[in-house]
Amino acid sequence: MKRTIFSNQLLPWLLLAPQLAITFIFFLWPAGQAIKQSFLREDAFGINSSFVGLANFTALLDSPEYLNSLKVTAVFAISVTVVSMGVALLLAVAVDRMLKSSRTYTTLLVWPYAVAPAVAGILWWFIFNPTVGVMPYVLEVIGYDWNHISSKTDAMILVVIASAWKQISYNFLFFVAGLQAIPASMREAAAIDGAGPVRRFFDITFPLLSPTTFFLLVVNIVYSMFETFAVIDATTEGGPAQATNIMVYKVYFDGFIGQNLGSSAAQSVILMLIVISLTVIQFRWVEKKVEY
Amino acid sequence: MASITLDNLGKVYPGGTRAVGDVNMQIADGEFIVLVGPSGCGKSTLLRMVAGLESITEGEVRIGDRVVNTVEPADRDIAMVFQNYALYPHMSVRQNLAYGLKNRGTSKAEITRRVDEAAEILQIGQFLDRKPRALSGGQRQRVAMGRAIVREPAAFLFDEPLSNLDAKLRVAMRLEIKELQRRLRTTSLYVTHDQLEAMTLADRLVVLNGGQVEQIGTPLEVYRNPASTFVAGFIGSPAMNLIPSRAVPHLPGSAHAGIIGIRPEDLAVDPDGPIEMQVRAVEELGAQRLVHGHTNGADLTITLGSHADLHDTLRLSAQPEALHRFDEKTGKRLA
Numbered sequence: 094m095k096r097t098i099f100s101n102q103l104l105p106w107l108l109l110a111p112q113l114a115i116t117f118i119f120f121l122w123p124a125g126q127a128i129k130q131s132f133l134r135e136d137a138f139g140i141n142s143s144f145v146g147l148a149n150f151t152a153l154l155d156s157p158e159y160l161n162s163l164k165v166t167a168v169f170a171i172s173v174t175v176v177s178m179g180v181a182l183l184l185a186v187a188v189d190r191m192l193k194s195s196r197t198y199t200t201l202l203v204w205p206y207a208v209a210p211a212v213a214g215i216l217w218w219f220i221f222n223p224t225v226g227v228m229p230y231v232l233e234v235i236g237y238d239w240n241h242i243s244s245k246t247d248a249m250i251l252v253v254i255a256s257a258w259k260q261i262s263y264n265f266l267f268f269v270a271g272l273q274a275i276p277a278s279m280r281e282a283a284a285i286d287g288a289g290p291v292r293r294f295f296d297i298t299f300p301l302l303s304p305t306t307f308f309l310l311v312v313n314i315v316y317s318m319f320e321t322f323a324v325i326d327a328t329t330e331g332g333p334a335q336a337t338n339i340m341v342y343k344v345y346f347d348g349f350i351g352q353n354l355g356s357s358a359a360q361s362v363i364l365m366l367i368v369i370s371l372t373v374i375q376f377r378w379v380e381k382k383v384e385y
Numbered sequence: 386m387a388s389i390t391l392d393n394l395g396k397v398y399p400g401g402t403r404a405v406g407d408v409n410m411q412i413a414d415g416e417f418i419v420l421v422g423p424s425g426c427g428k429s430t431l432l433r434m435v436a437g438l439e440s441i442t443e444g445e446v447r448i449g450d451r452v453v454n455t456v457e458p459a460d461r462d463i464a465m466v467f468q469n470y471a472l473y474p475h476m477s478v479r480q481n482l483a484y485g486l487k488n489r490g491t492s493k494a495e496i497t498r499r500v501d502e503a504a505e506i507l508q509i510g511q512f513l514d515r516k517p518r519a520l521s522g523g524q525r526q527r528v529a530m531g532r533a534i535v536r537e538p539a540a541f542l543f544d545e546p547l548s549n550l551d552a553k554l555r556v557a558m559r560l561e562i563k564e565l566q567r568r569l570r571t572t573s574l575y576v577t578h579d580q581l582e583a584m585t586l587a588d589r590l591v592v593l594n595g596g597q598v599e600q601i602g603t604p605l606e607v608y609r610n611p612a613s614t615f616v617a618g619f620i621g622s623p624a625m626n627l628i629p630s631r632a633v634p635h636l637p638g639s640a641h642a643g644i645i646g647i648r649p650e651d652l653a654v655d656p657d658g659p660i661e662m663q664v665r666a667v668e669e670l671g672a673q674r675l676v677h678g679h680t681n682g683a684d685l686t687i688t689l690g691s692h693a694d695l696h697d698t699l700r701l702s703a704q705p706e707a708l709h710r711f712d713e714k715t716g717k718r719l720a
Binding site for chain 2: 276278279281282283284285286287288289292296297300301303
């Protein structure tokens with residue numbers, strides 16, 4: 094790495110300023126506001142607020158609705174991550190074995206990533222719409238009565254598919270790159286060593302992909318906890334009966350619809366802590382098992 | 386242990402490019418065969434066809450009495466050493482060595498025995514619990530060989546195994562491979578672009594050019610009687626002088642042949658010699674010197690002892706039996 098020595102003390106700060114400004118305005122400041130707000134309670138008209146200590150937090154942890162949201166978030170985040178990474182890996186392995194037309198295939202598979210989450214949500218909402226959607230019609234043929242408006246399971250499946258679908262493209266690109274970085278001779282050596290295709294994948298390819306897998310694990314969990322807000326909002330709005338009310342959606346709903354800013358702020362602080370600690374855990378423990 | 390037979394072996398890629406054609410060869414049990422040629426001559430493709438990593442489009446490969454054209458690499462009873470070693474980076478050296486045996490359902494005790502034996506032969510016993518990245522190039526090379534040895538296969542296939550090592554290590558490992566093969570007497574097929582490696586290792590060497598076999602023979606046969614100008618120029622260092630006969634009209638036999646070949650070491654300074662050489666440059670190698678120059682417009686290189694007197698013009702002569710004659714058009718050797 095080249096080291097540049099600035100003779101002027103001001104210039105480096107000037108160059109950093111745009112990034113620092115973005116971090117400050119869009120992350121540090123709101124996060125600070127949220128932390129401050131989480132200790133306050135506002136009156137019904139938003140005129141006065143009073144300091145209530147940890148009351149917002151204790152109220153949350155006593156609330157069955159909030160505990161439900163925690164559980165829903167866990168199920169949702171794990172499902173989205175497993176589905177999007179699993180499907181992406183499968184597609185990437187297929188492309189890696191392909192000689193012809195793998196470029197076209199790759200290009201087509203990347204398109205969904207360009208679709209905005211809200212649009213993706215609406216798209217899947219139409220496909221699975223119990224009255225006009227094509228999937229319920231197909232499912233009815235095989236004897237399944239799909240209705241995500243009344244069935245909690247169906248609703249969860251819908252939001253998982255809609256959220257995972259978009260992320261598959263992203264994961265796919267990384268997996269393809271990861272696979273291509275594994276020397277062909279490694280797999281050839283394994284083939285000569287008597288390992289069949291499945292064995293080769295699990296003994297050689299998958300362990301060698303682990304840096305990519307680890308990176309995607311972090312990205313996908315953070316994605317499913319934060320960036321899926323638009324998908325939920327466009328499809329189920331957290332329903333039915335709180336079945337898809339993940340934490341980030343509840344933050345929005347309680348704060349902006351329910352106008353309970355103190356509780357909403359406390360929730361976002363908890364969410365922030367969860368994601369920070371998850372990432373720390375992943376880097377501390379999972380990374381040690383990763384073969385670089 | 387087995388013989389290998391290549392019968393009219395050829396490879397044409399789907400685009401129509403011919404990588405290898407008409408290779409006929411009988412490799413005896415325990416023989417060390419070196420495939421040598423410039424890059425792109427098809428030597429690696431040929432090896433990979435024997436290994437089963439490349440499909441065979443023409444002819445047959447037989448290992449022992451069995452035609453293996455469509456047999457999976459794993460079932461051909463061969464072991465291969467790759468140029469980049471292809472060690473599994475996430476496995477310890479022991480696991481690397483044991484992997485092939487484990488896949489074949491060898492018993493634990495037998496695996497341990499064979500791995501320890503191979504480690505002993507290759508002196509890698511103290512590295513068995515390390516990962517490949519903690520090893521030097523030479524040590525990795527040994528592990529790659531160990532992985533081949535433990536399998537006790539019918540044949541070893543080497544794909545330029547020494548080309549990633551530095552010059553000194555390469556010479557040392559070359560010797561070790563030679564000794565190892567003597568000891569194990571396993572049929573070996575070895576690919577290299579380095580003619581020195583080919584000369585020193587081979588029982589017989591196969592010189593390839595443009596996917597075709599130019600010559601098959603023992604190193605000395607090939608050195609003494611190169612079958613074509615290509616072989617003459619490729620085997621031997623410094624390369625044989627290939628001179629149009631009109632540039633050396635006073636040499637015996639030069640009237641008939643199109644191209645005369647003379648090895649640099651076969652040319653001697655002789656005040657009455659028939660060749661007059663204008664010296665252009667001298668390379669000092671210590672034990673000898675390489676003198677480059679030209680005669681009648683044809684390039685000429687000779688090797689001289691380090692004490693020889695140098696002048697701007699040298700007169701040279703060569704023994705009649707040291708002259709090689711080649712056809713000008715086909716480049717083939719004339720009797």
